[in-house]
Amino acid sequence: MSMYLSSIASGSSGNCIYVGSEQTNLIIDAGVSGKKIECGLNSIGLKTAEMDGIFVTHEHSDHIKGIGVVARRYGIPIYATQETAQAILNTQSVGKIPEGLIHIINSNEDLHIKDLTIHPYNIPHDAVDPVCYTIMNDQKKVSIATDLGNYNDYIIEKLSDSNILFIEANHDINMLQVGAYPYFLKQRILGEEGHLSNESCGQLIAKLSHSALEHIVLGHLSNENNFEELAFKTVQMEINALCDYNADELNMFVASRKEHSKRIAI
Template sequence: MLQLCSIASGSSGNCICVGSNSTHVLIDAGISGKRIENGLNSIDMTARDMSGILITHEHIDHVAGLGVMARRYHLPIYATQKTITAMQSMSSLGKIDAELFHPIEKNEDFMIGDVTFHPLEISHDAADPVCYRFTDGTHRFAVVTDLGIYDSHQVQQLQDLDAILLESNHDIRMLETGIYPYPLKQRILGNKGHLSNERSGQFLSELLSDRMTSVMLGHLSKENNLEELAYETVRVEINAADNPYHADDFHLQVAKRDTVSPMIQVG
């Protein structure tokens, strides 16, 4: 059995709990330690039930609570070496015991308990960003956020998933007409920025299969998106795509920004 629960997901902070019957980890720790603990408590877990923290990249909305969680619970931290180096230079995280860092390699599997994780390279303006696909040997999930573009390699590596949390960051028109300064708008729209609702739907359309049962849209921008807009735009893209699948063929939901989202569970 695999599980995925979004403790928080959005431009202001990200923390996802994933795992199996016997192994659970956090993917990112971009909210306060207290919020992480409260979120885990709400799904009948505690931080002591976690076997580690997997970091996608060093931006503060993905690591804000990392130092507190690592020091308080002595949790192993898994990230690429470049991401580890970038985090070690961040004074906001405080000092983290060097022995807690476990370097991983992009595109090379590693195991934690009975779950195998595969870090997949993505395009984002960070030191060495990755997303994570993971499996218990039977079922396959993925958490894929913070990428400006996607390519055929990522599409191929994310086939035959049972469930995915996928970025649907912004509505292009809201971003273009919003209050962000022009350079920031260009960064978000660029190849190392974030996926729009439309691109998220197009990406998802290439990942759909008979196995896919659940999709959670995540990392929505507070200023440049709306839950309803992301949901409806992705549905439109899926229904318009050149494949045999429709938006009603699986459960589609949007991850909450400030509260725990419903658990996705398969198996």
């Protein structure tokens, strides 16, 4: 049984990740336009109409911007926690969601769609009830970990034994500290419910690395406080400092803010 992942868009301006198998097609978040989602899916031989569900991590606009358009056009089920679902319905820019499309999920409770098992888990972020997801098929496991201000043993446990790890490398701490953002925003990003820095990302990967981890994707990079080469090199440096192997041995790349990625498979 194969599983697949492709980043349609990842960053502070919009997020959408495709995860699927031979039988099932899902997207995690719809924070870009319906057209961009369709183009990204077309690039890997799929269509938006073929999606079996949209799983929402939280209600911030860069994760739900396109969800109303996609839901109305294709009638795709939306899965979110009770509080996140209510926040989506209260977001005027999303527009009306057709009745019956929103399905309520609970953190730490498995959900089964065809051959995939989706497991939501809580994350520390400044939203009403943020979650991320692990998706499993037989013995294969894909994990998403973005929009989290820190990590703990609970999150490490959720992400352990992943074969694909999509993980946030949001900002370079120095770029953020000396940049143009107002003080309150800097504190929010650096806080316990903000975003993972490049350094923290590398430290988390070092704790999760194992022989069956086949692909690592660095995502959700800040447009103002990071850039791809810096994120990649900093994460590599942290891994090299903490692990007894060279980070060059890992199959790792950075998901673009603007362009869809290649499809990776396990």
